[in-house]
Amino acid sequence: MIEPQPTTEAAPAVTRRSVTDAESRAASRRWWDADADDYQAEHGAFLGDTEFVWCPEGLREADARLLGDVSGKRILELGCGAASAARWLAGQGAEVVAMDLSEGMLRHARTASDRTGVPVPLLQADALALPFGDLTFDVVCTAFGAVPFVADSQTVMREVARVLRPGGSWVFSITHPMRWIFLDDPGEAGLMAVQSYFDRRPYVEQDTDGVPGYVEQHRTLGDRVRELVAAGFVLRDLVEPEWPEGHTQVWGQWSPLRGRLFPGTAIFVADLR
Template sequence: MEGERADEIAVNRELWALVNERYTGPAAEALWSRPEMVWGLYDVPERQLGVLGDVDGLDVLELACGTAYCSAWLTRSGARVVAADLSAEQLRTARDLQRRTGPAFPLVQADAEHVPLASGSFDLVVSEHGAAAWCDPERWLAEAARVLRPGGRLVFLTNSLLSALCVPDDEGVATNSLQRGQRAAYHVRWPGGGAEFHPSHGDWIRLLRRFGFSVEALHELYAPPDAPDHPFYEIVTTAWASQWPAEELWVAWRTTAAVTRNG
């Protein structure tokens, strides 16, 4: 299993090296320059959802940060941020944007399943469309729990389970009918490259509780009816996402000591 997972991580790393080409230049700079934090494909404002609260003075870790635009927003709000990502190419883009636009904060090349940071170092762990879909939940949740202080929060955004169930086996855009069983969606290896995880709601709750978290909220995010289709991510259309949730935003507190991933 370890060798198979290592192969999947290598494939995902190669995929994100290619995806990074879409985020260099004006697209990446536009995200870094936004004045406030937003969530997901349809830019739902944080002020509308209120899942982060006041981050001023908090120690924050962003897992699977990509080009680290979320970390830039959090740093401007007064947080002390460390951003980690598997992709050297995405982090290179982030460093370039730090030099060109600021702000600066530490960038760490690391897989969210193996975080090279001390236990109990953070008040908040955030992942916006990163760790939850691309990492084994039994591994990355264990790491999130480990690095959080007691009472710390975990906030993560991922594709909705329903969208994962409705995307055809050859990828493409979500349809109006189920394309796979719910159990099959837990771990999907796409033919075009990339391995993803889409646990059911019951799986998420079971795993979060196992690693010492208490679930505070699950926000299901829809597209506004007048929103354009996303320019990069074709997993759903606006027409689809205005009827069914395209994304899920989970909020949990670390209430007890973390257990081992096999505990």
């Protein structure tokens, strides 16, 4: 989501270009496997071992209750990372499966389960081909997992609908689409609009051979709503968490300066018809 910068021939490039699902999948697996240790070192304390934190604004499921009463429900967490949300859900009486594409992130999930004594089943799999039968879950959820990193997010919506039971809920958080207008900067430089909201080309970091190392996808709010409706969902709520008073932590592009002016996160709450 950063404006492409001039690069030398020997330096990796930042660009906006189309990528295939295969390129996105390979890039995400490599990136999160390599970055897992640094990510947990930087953000693990904020996310907690047994907390469900929806976003850098610090909105917790314990307060928001976007999933409702989860006791006794069968829940899939997509893009679980270190699976802190899954362990929180297990503590609330849910039957949870946590899934991620990255073995590096799942390694941290296993370590945290051992550390907390709250084990949850962990599965390495692709959100574009969920390895579950139809009508398996009551709820599917993810905090910034899977959805922003696949080229064909419509297929993710259809796969989630397939494994949900009628009336089941699909709740996911992503970077707020309007953030793509701005530079990925938590300071004053990140307050100036520099890119078109309607440019849906993904943000790509690639090496000198043009191989993507990191890929993140942009869709407009309308695009996301249409994806949900096409997959058979009814949008129940769209939550745009406000920056809380006294929250001073900077997380990447998220900061008190920007958070007071415009939303950084969008949380879609949808039910299967």
